[in-house]
Amino acid sequence: MxxxxxxxxxxxxxxxxxxxxxxxxxxxxxxxxxxxxxxxxxxxxxxxxxxxxxxxxxxxxxxxxxxxxxxxxxxxxxxxxxxxxxxxxxxxxRPYQTNNFYAALERQRDLEKEVAAIVRGKNKKRKGKA
Structure with a gap:
């Protein structure tokens, strides 16, 4: 066969x-x-x-x-x-680069804290002038 x-x-x-x-x-x-x-x-x-x-x-x-x-x-x-x-x-x-989602969230949180601190500082100045 x-x-x-x-x-x-x-x-x-x-x-x-x-x-x-x-x-x-x-x-x-x-x-x-x-x-x-x-x-x-x-x-x-x-x-x-x-x-x-x-x-x-x-x-x-x-x-x-x-x-x-x-x-x-x-x-x-x-x-x-x-x-x-x-x-x-x-x-x-060619360096290995990642877009870390958690690092982006942390940067966003830090920016929001900074903006909140600036807004609080402006509010204190307004209250002090009034």
Missing amino acids: AYVPVPKDLSKVKTKVVFNLTRRQLLCFAAALTVGLPLFFLLKGGAGTSLAAFAMILVMLPCFLFAMYERHGQPLETVLKNIIRTRFIRPKE
């Missing part, structure tokens, strides 16, 4: 289109081929086969990384966006 493993977490299952590759992988590989192959044939005559192959690999490598690399279920562009955001855009130190 045939045995087929079924993953317990179905959210990690990706739909395969052709050759057991996802749509994203197919698009990235197609982009790598459309950029890499013409570059190889253009450089092969003047620079030699090995240098042309090396240049083709360097140009195609980012496309392969975008197709295959995944960390914690996030693709490479999301990982890079998070790294850029935390290293360069956001401030280095």
Whole structure:
């Protein structure tokens, strides 16, 4: 009898289109081929086969990384966006700040006491003048 493993977490299952590759992988590989192959044939005559192959690999490598690399279920562009955001855009130190409801109530009570004291002081002055 045939045995087929079924993953317990179905959210990690990706739909395969052709050759057991996802749509994203197919698009990235197609982009790598459309950029890499013409570059190889253009450089092969003047620079030699090995240098042309090396240049083709360097140009195609980012496309392969975008197709295959995944960390914690996030693709490479999301990982890079998070790294850029935390290293360069956001401030280095982000102090933990809370809006303490009880401290706000205490400040309000102190302000009310201060206002009451000012009102009492004005009332005493008025009584003293009269």
